[in-house]
Amino acid sequence: MKNLKKQRRIQVIAVAAVALVVATVLIGYAMRDGINYFRSPSQVAEAPPDPSEVFRIGGLVEEGSLLRGQGETVRFAVTDGGATVQVAYTGVLPDLFEENQGMVGTGRYVNGVFEASEILAKHDETYMPKEVMDALKAQGVYQEPET
Structure with missing residues (x-):
């Protein structure tokens, strides 16, 4: 009887370990396209990365480089x-x-050009949305940033 309980316990642990490994593999497989370096x-x-790899690039928009095409x-x-x-x-x-401002883009690097599918503009750390600033001022909590 004790051997049967011990054997059953080992089987449950083995099945749980296999289920954990399978779940980890499935999660990793599902996330492979969602992770952008x-x-x-x-x-x-x-x-230069492979043209099929989607990644993010960030930096400053170089002055004089902004060209609006056809x-x-x-x-x-x-x-x-x-x-x-x-x-x-x-x-x-x-x-x-705008030029001389930070940006982050998501896309692929193909033939020496980063082909962006999404562009996000960055701003400095002192930025605060007007609505939030107004709410803080109304509460008497807002403090002007030091420059």
């Missing part, structure tokens, strides 16, 4: 001070997007 322009210039395609260069990568984006750019 971040790279700087210097990293892209040093080791249709909705916009071309510009993004730099991190060490290297510059040409970017092509078809779509509507965010309101805060």
Whole structure:
């Protein structure tokens, strides 16, 4: 009788371990397309990624590089001070997007050009939405940022 309980316990532990491994593999497989690695322009210039790899690139929009082309395609260069990568984006750019401002783009690096599918404009750490600032002022909590 004791052997049967011991054997049953070992079977339950083995089944639980196999289920855990299978669940981990399935989660990893499902997330493989959802994980986008971040790279700087210097990293892209040093080791260009495979054209099928989707990743994020971030840096400053280089001054004088913003070209609005035919249709909705916009071309510009993004730099991190060490290297510059040409970017092509078809779509509507965010309101805060401009030269000498930070940006993050998601896309693929094909034939020396980063073909972006999404562009996010970054702003500095002192930015606060107007609605939040008004609410804090109404509560008497808001403090002007030090410059």
